[in-house]
Amino acid sequence: MDTYSIILKIIMALGGLGLFLIGMKNMGEGLELAAGSKLRILLQKITSNKFTAMLVGTLVTAVIQSSSATDAMVVGFANAGLMELGQAIGILFGAKIGTTVTSLLMAIDIKAFVPIFIFIGAVVITFSRKNNHKYYGQIAAGFGMLFLGLSLMSENLKWMGESDAFRSIADNLSFPLIGILVGIVFTGIIQSSSASVGILMALAMAGVIQNLNEAVFVIFGFNVGACSAALLSSMGANRTSKQIALSNFLISAIGAIIMTLVTIFLPFTSFINMLLPIEKFGLASQISATHITFNITITVILLPFSGIIEKLTTLILPDLNEEREKMETVYLDTRILTTPPMAVLSVENECKRLGELAQKNYRYAMRAFFEHDAAMIDKVHKNEKVIDFLTSEITRYIVKINGLDILDSDRKTMGVMYSAIQDIERIGDHAENITEHAKEMMDNKIKFSEHAMAELHKLDDLAAKLIDDGLTMFNAQNVDFDLAKRIIETESSLDSHVKRYKYNHIGRMNSGECSAENGTIYLDMLTILERVGDHANNVAFSIPRNKLNNIVSRQS
Numbered sequence: 001m002d003t004y005s006i007i008l009k010i011i012m013a014l015g016g017l018g019l020f021l022i023g024m025k026n027m028g029e030g031l032e033l034a035a036g037s038k039l040r041i042l043l044q045k046i047t048s049n050k051f052t053a054m055l056v057g058t059l060v061t062a063v064i065q066s067s068s069a070t071d072a073m074v075v076g077f078a079n080a081g082l083m084e085l086g087q088a089i090g091i092l093f094g095a096k097i098g099t100t101v102t103s104l105l106m107a108i109d110i111k112a113f114v115p116i117f118i119f120i121g122a123v124v125i126t127f128s129r130k131n132n133h134k135y136y137g138q139i140a141a142g143f144g145m146l147f148l149g150l151s152l153m154s155e156n157l158k159w160m161g162e163s164d165a166f167r168s169i170a171d172n173l174s175f176p177l178i179g180i181l182v183g184i185v186f187t188g189i190i191q192s193s194s195a196s197v198g199i200l201m202a203l204a205m206a207g208v209i210q211n212l213n214e215a216v217f218v219i220f221g222f223n224v225g226a227c228s229a230a231l232l233s234s235m236g237a238n239r240t241s242k243q244i245a246l247s248n249f250l251i252s253a254i255g256a257i258i259m260t261l262v263t264i265f266l267p268f269t270s271f272i273n274m275l276l277p278i279e280k281f282g283l284a285s286q287i288s289a290t291h292i293t294f295n296i297t298i299t300v301i302l303l304p305f306s307g308i309i310e311k312l313t314t315l316i317l318p319d320l321n322e323e324r325e326k327m328e329t330v331y332l333d334t335r336i337l338t339t340p341p342m343a344v345l346s347v348e349n350e351c352k353r354l355g356e357l358a359q360k361n362y363r364y365a366m367r368a369f370f371e372h373d374a375a376m377i378d379k380v381h382k383n384e385k386v387i388d389f390l391t392s393e394i395t396r397y398i399v400k401i402n403g404l405d406i407l408d409s410d411r412k413t414m415g416v417m418y419s420a421i422q423d424i425e426r427i428g429d430h431a432e433n434i435t436e437h438a439k440e441m442m443d444n445k446i447k448f449s450e451h452a453m454a455e456l457h458k459l460d461d462l463a464a465k466l467i468d469d470g471l472t473m474f475n476a477q478n479v480d481f482d483l484a485k486r487i488i489e490t491e492s493s494l495d496s497h498v499k500r501y502k503y504n505h506i507g508r509m510n511s512g513e514c515s516a517e518n519g520t521i522y523l524d525m526l527t528i529l530e531r532v533g534d535h536a537n538n539v540a541f542s543i544p545r546n547k548l549n550n551i552v553s554r555q556s
Contacts, residue, residue: 009156016152017199023145024102024195030138031063033131033340033405050090050306054299057094067099067193071230071248073339078240085313088244089306092251096223096295100288102194105143106201107288111151117144131408150198154205161207174213176260183221193226197291204283211278212269212286219290220256227252233335239319247313255298327389332397340406344413347397348477351417351424354390355471355539357383358427362467362532365431366460368438369525370453377435387428391421412544413477420474420542423535427467430532437521449513452522455501459529462494466533470540477543487540494533498526 061070074091077083083091121141128134160166173179187196200218203209227249234245262268272293276285302309331349336342361383368376398414406414440446448456469487473480505522508514514522 006159009159013153013156016149016156016202018149019145019152020149020198020202021190021195023142023147023149024192024198025142026138027142027146028063029405030135030142033407034135034139050086050093050303053087053090054094054097054303057091058098059094060091061095061098062101067095067226070095070098071227071233071245073336073342075230075233075241075244075335077333077336077342078238078244083240083244085240085243085247085310086306089247089251089310090303092244092248093299093303093306096251097299099194099226100292100295103197103201103288103291106147106150106198107285110147114144114147114151117141118148119144131405146198150202150205153199153202157203157206157208160203161210166208167210170209170214173209173215173218176217176264179214179217180221180224180256180260183218183223184225185221186218187222187225188228191226191229193222193291196222196225197287201284201287204287209283209287212272212283212290215283215287216263216269216290217260219287219294220259222291223294224249224252224256239317243313243317246317247309250309250312251298251302254302255294258298258301259294327386329390329393329397332393334400337400337404340401340404340410343397343401343404344406344410347394347401347414347417350390350394350397351421352471352475354387354394354421355424355474357387357390358424358431359467359471361387361428361431362434362464365434365438366464368435369441370457370460372438372442374439374442377439380431380435384428384432387425391425394421409544416477416542416544420539423538423542426535427532427539430528430535433528434525437525440521446518446521448518448522449508451504451508452514452518455497455504456522456525456529459494459497459501459526462490462497463529463532463536466490466494466536466540470536473540474542479543484540487537491533491537494530498530501526 057070060073061067071092074083074088074095078085078088117140121137121139121144124137125134125141126137128137173182183196186199187193190196197219200209200215200222204215209215227245230245230248234241259268269290272286272289276289278286329350330353331346333346336346361380364376364379364383367373368380395418398418401414402411466487469483469490473483473487502523505514505519505526509519
């Protein structure tokens with residue numbers, strides 16, 4: 001074969017590789033977007049039960065078609081405080097099983113139907129108006145492109161199988177250390193064991209790899225190399241994230257050692273050959289079967305010892321018991337943006353944290369006012385800086401999410417969250433205003449009459465109740481009819497009390513019981529507490545409109 005023909009075939013093979021990778025990416029993204037909130041609900045149900053976590057990891061990876069993506073996602077969740085090491089280890093095992101789905105699909109010979117999948121996907125994407133339907137088109141088109149790329153690669157790499165030089169290289173892959181290192185480096189570069197296995201299958205179909213002995217150790221290396229995504233993702237993350245990445249590496253590395261010993265001392269490849277004769281099923285099917293067997297076997301062997309893996313991980317990377325700085329987000333992590341449903345959940349959790357901080361600041365402020373406690377004033381000022389910071393960071397994160405291809409329901413949720421944090425921040429601002437009055441009273445030794453203090457205590461009780469109930473309903477993101485009714489009644493009671501207390505204050509001013517200086521602070525406090533109640537009420541009903549309609553229909 002002349003040089004020109006070889007160059008042309010290399011270009012075609014590279015085009016096939018690009019088509020294969022794009023197809024895999026599009027299919028995974030389409031599946032993930034089609035799953036939408038179901039994926040988030042699934043991940044929310046993760047418990048400390050390692051078998052449940054394994055099943056979740058299997059299902060999620062089967063959906064997004066990449067164990068590397070799942071591993072990196074888990075690291076992001078841990079860094080966002082959504083997952084502990086014990087929970088993550090089960091998911092990591094499941095991810096290794098879930099990633100085998102891609103190789104199983106690629107082992108099926110459907111070349112004749114590939115153009116149909118691409119055509120159907122293109123039609124659906126072009127003519128569908130609903131996003132959900134477009135996602136299904138993306139899945140179909142991605143599936144077709146994946147197989148078309150695989151076919152292009154195998155067809156244009158056949159010349160390599162006829163080359164003595166490439167055959168010599170392939171023969172060397174049957175040595176365990178060489179095969180594993182090649183697999184690790186290759187997958188470390190392309191960041192996907194599924195893609196690596198697909199490329200290896202294409203080389204097998206092209207005749208470059210001619211028997212399972214030349215592929216088996218490379219496959220083991222693929223699974224170790226796939227850990228690189230989680231290791232890279234953990235850089236700069238918290239301790240738990242680093243521990244999860246290390247656990248993932250330990251599982252794959254120990255698994256590779258076990259399976260290498262099995263292959264050397266037991267007839268593992270002979271077993272695969274007996275199960276799927278190469279003459280009937282082909283080497284590509286054997287590669288897929290080896291990949292599946294590796295991941296299922298190490299899960300069966302190592303999952304019961306996940307507690308030991310966790311202890312080994314913490315022995316290598318012990319917990320530092322470091323306290324998180326206050327001036328930072330806890331749940332927001334840019335790595336989670338690759339999984340929009342979980343990014344939405346992280347915003348909800350950060351908004352809950354913001355609400356709790358504003359709630360705490362209000363209580364500190366009222367303690368400073370009633371008890372003349374200077375320490376409470378300092379706490380309010382420090383927390384207010386954090387509240388302002390969080391509001392800004394959450395807003396930026398919401399903007400990033402809205403720039404993604406997300407479900408309409410998630411986009412509405414982001415709108416609700418944006419609206420809520422404005423009201424939550426205002427509660428924090430009013431808390432700071434209260435401390436200013438507290439400091440003024442302390443500096444000038446101002447005291448209110450018993451009647452005035454009793455009235456302010458009453459308003460404080462109502463405002464605090466509104467904040468508590470409002471955050472309860474907001475955090476649930478659902479309408480509890482009885483709770484909603486109580487919030488409405490409390491807010492109405494607060495407004496009516498403010499009006500009555502203003503009238504009472506005029507009477508005390510006329511009788512000389514209150515001075516003009518005291519009166520200014522008192523009236524300002526009435527206004528502040530009324531506005532705190534208004535903002536708390538707004539927060540309570542910061543819920544998607546379709547859920548609010550339920551309460552409207554019940555009232556009518």
